[in-house]
Amino acid sequence: MKITLLMYRKEILEMIRNYKLLWIPVVFVLLGVTQPLTSFYLPDLLQASGQLPAELVDSFPVPGPAEVMLKVLSQYSLIGILLIVIAGMNLVAGELSGGTAALVLVRPVKSTQFIIAKWAGYFSLVVVSFVLSYGSAWYYTSLLQGTVPWREALAAGGLYLIWFSFAVSLTMMCSTVLRGSAAAVVSLLVIGALSLAHGLVPSWLAWSPAHLLTTAAGHLAGPQAPANPAVPIAITLMLCILFIAASSWSLRRQGISD
Amino acid sequence: MSRLSVTQLSKKFGTRTAVKEISFELEEGGCTALLGPNGAGKTTTLRMLAGLLSPTSGSVLINGKETSEISWRNQIGYLPQHPSFYGWMTGKEYVVYAAGLSGMTGKQAVAEAELILERVGLSEASRRRISGYSGGMKQRLGLAQALVHHPRLLLLDEPVSALDPLGRREVMDLLQQLRQGTTILLSTHVLHDAEEVCDRIIMLRSGEIVEHGSLAELSAKYRQPLLTIQVESDPKGQAAAWLHSLQDRSFVRDFELRGDTALLTVSDMGIAREVILKEAGSRTMPLLRFEAGATSLEDMFMKVVGS
Numbered sequence: 001m002k003i004t005l006l007m008y009r010k011e012i013l014e015m016i017r018n019y020k021l022l023w024i025p026v027v028f029v030l031l032g033v034t035q036p037l038t039s040f041y042l043p044d045l046l047q048a049s050g051q052l053p054a055e056l057v058d059s060f061p062v063p064g065p066a067e068v069m070l071k072v073l074s075q076y077s078l079i080g081i082l083l084i085v086i087a088g089m090n091l092v093a094g095e096l097s098g099g100t101a102a103l104v105l106v107r108p109v110k111s112t113q114f115i116i117a118k119w120a121g122y123f124s125l126v127v128v129s130f131v132l133s134y135g136s137a138w139y140y141t142s143l144l145q146g147t148v149p150w151r152e153a154l155a156a157g158g159l160y161l162i163w164f165s166f167a168v169s170l171t172m173m174c175s176t177v178l179r180g181s182a183a184a185v186v187s188l189l190v191i192g193a194l195s196l197a198h199g200l201v202p203s204w205l206a207w208s209p210a211h212l213l214t215t216a217a218g219h220l221a222g223p224q225a226p227a228n229p230a231v232p233i234a235i236t237l238m239l240c241i242l243f244i245a246a247s248s249w250s251l252r253r254q255g256i257s258d
Numbered sequence: 259m260s261r262l263s264v265t266q267l268s269k270k271f272g273t274r275t276a277v278k279e280i281s282f283e284l285e286e287g288g289c290t291a292l293l294g295p296n297g298a299g300k301t302t303t304l305r306m307l308a309g310l311l312s313p314t315s316g317s318v319l320i321n322g323k324e325t326s327e328i329s330w331r332n333q334i335g336y337l338p339q340h341p342s343f344y345g346w347m348t349g350k351e352y353v354v355y356a357a358g359l360s361g362m363t364g365k366q367a368v369a370e371a372e373l374i375l376e377r378v379g380l381s382e383a384s385r386r387r388i389s390g391y392s393g394g395m396k397q398r399l400g401l402a403q404a405l406v407h408h409p410r411l412l413l414l415d416e417p418v419s420a421l422d423p424l425g426r427r428e429v430m431d432l433l434q435q436l437r438q439g440t441t442i443l444l445s446t447h448v449l450h451d452a453e454e455v456c457d458r459i460i461m462l463r464s465g466e467i468v469e470h471g472s473l474a475e476l477s478a479k480y481r482q483p484l485l486t487i488q489v490e491s492d493p494k495g496q497a498a499a500w501l502h503s504l505q506d507r508s509f510v511r512d513f514e515l516r517g518d519t520a521l522l523t524v525s526d527m528g529i530a531r532e533v534i535l536k537e538a539g540s541r542t543m544p545l546l547r548f549e550a551g552a553t554s555l556e557d558m559f560m561k562v563v564g565s
Contacts, residue, residue, distance in 0.1 A: 106331065
């Protein structure tokens with residue numbers, strides 16, 4: 001435990017010193033905040049450009065708060081995931097190919113401790129980024145478009161966080177087994193395929209992690225609460241544990257280069 | 259009881275067998291040199307001993323215990339040939355981190371780190387970031403992280419290759435001091451260093467042990483009388499011709515000509531000396547150097563490995 005904490009602290013220090021802990025939250029916040037802002041100022045922007053006639057601009061539908069927050073969520077599931085996977089593709093692969101893992105694993109450090117510290121470090125970054133971003137988005141939406149009831153917003157946000165933990169675990173497992181760029185490609189393909197399959201046949205894949213996204217959207221959109229997402233949550237958490245265990249097993253089996 | 263015993267250790271990478279069932283034992287204390295040409299399997303062997311690579315077959319036992327247990331890793335200090343560090347850390351931060359991973363508490367880790375950095379000559383530079391370190395400094399840092407937890411077994415892969423003569427001298431002195439309580443296994447190409455600090459040698463070639471033993475045993479076995487004769491280069495080429503003629507004498511076992519110097523491995527130094535000096539005198543050969551010595555470790559290396 002002590003050793004895992006030590007390695008976790010090193011992960012955080014590294015993200016501070018290479019400014020990852022700065023720019024990823026910043027990009028996430030921008031991602032979140034642009035939606036309410038552009039929705040609010042869109043009519044004015046169009047008017048200033050002078051292209052469209054005034055009547056058309058006036059009849060432009062003003063999006064409600066729930067609509068704006070839904071757009072924010074869709075940004076997360078697109079660009080947010082892309083960012084998380086690409087920024088995390090070298091999580092373990094970087095240390096393995098760079099040779100720094102060797103001098104760590106030669107000490108009395110279990111591969112499981114190493115993997116958990118890596119996962120915790122990166123997930124901390126994701127949590128910080130997401131919380132800041134989602135909070136800012138909710139704040140600006142409540143300023144400009146109206147308040148989304150906080151219980152629903154929290155539920156939707158929580159579900160997205162679980163989805164992100166799935167993405168982080170998957171990326172880390174790919175990063176342990178494959179080289180960096182291959183890890184990014186495989187992770188994105190899997191996530192993409194999962195989302196696509198769920199979009200096509202939602203009834204078949206109601207248990208899958210992708211269902212978390214539609215449930216989250218449901219919280220914000222509909223007047224009544226959507227079906228209990230206990231099954232997808234449980235499945236997603238189990239998959240996360242599976243990926244972490246697989247990473248640890250793979251690391252132990254590999255020859256560590258220096 | 260031996261500190262380290264390796265039995266039938268082998269490693270296959272696909273179809274290529276890098277290490278072919280080698281066995282050896284290292285007693286506690288003392289220094290053993292792992293010699294061999296490039297590709298002999300020295301680094302692979304060291305990495306298997308350090309636990310970074312799992313062997314295809316065979317076992318490594320430390321004091322009778324299987325090395326697959328994680329608890330013995332604290333007894334081992336490993337220095338790879340090209341150590342990699344986190345460039346964003348300072349030298350001291352890294353050594354403190356390494357000490358912490360080996361189980362030392364905060365204050366103890368810092369104290370031990372400072373001590374070892376002083377010993378390897380990095381106390382000044384330890385406050386700077388590793389990304390700014392030269393190759394020699396990185397190697398010293400590597401040595402520091404291998405020693406900070408006071409291991410009983412040191413595995414060093416080419417520990418002095420990147421150092422300048424001054425650094426080399428310092429590290430060799432450090433190794434001499436460590437020999438008392440620590441068992442050292444180091445791989446090197448610099449045979450002179452192996453001779454200086456090690457008392458046992460294991461020679462690898464193509465994954466197999468071709469020779470091993472203490473320096474004394476190997477000297478007795480391989481050391482042969484060597485005559486070095488150097489003549490002035492004369493325009494008529496008489497001296498050079500005379501050198502050539504020495505090749506066919508009965509007492510000459512091996513002959514090598516390098517420019518104006520002939521190296522003769524002889525069977526009997528007494529006879530050789532008498533005959534050659536007489537000839538040189540009677541024919542008034544312009545002798546520059548006549549040295550009666552012995553073949554070096556390097557010659558043995560070339561012979562054993564080249565055969």
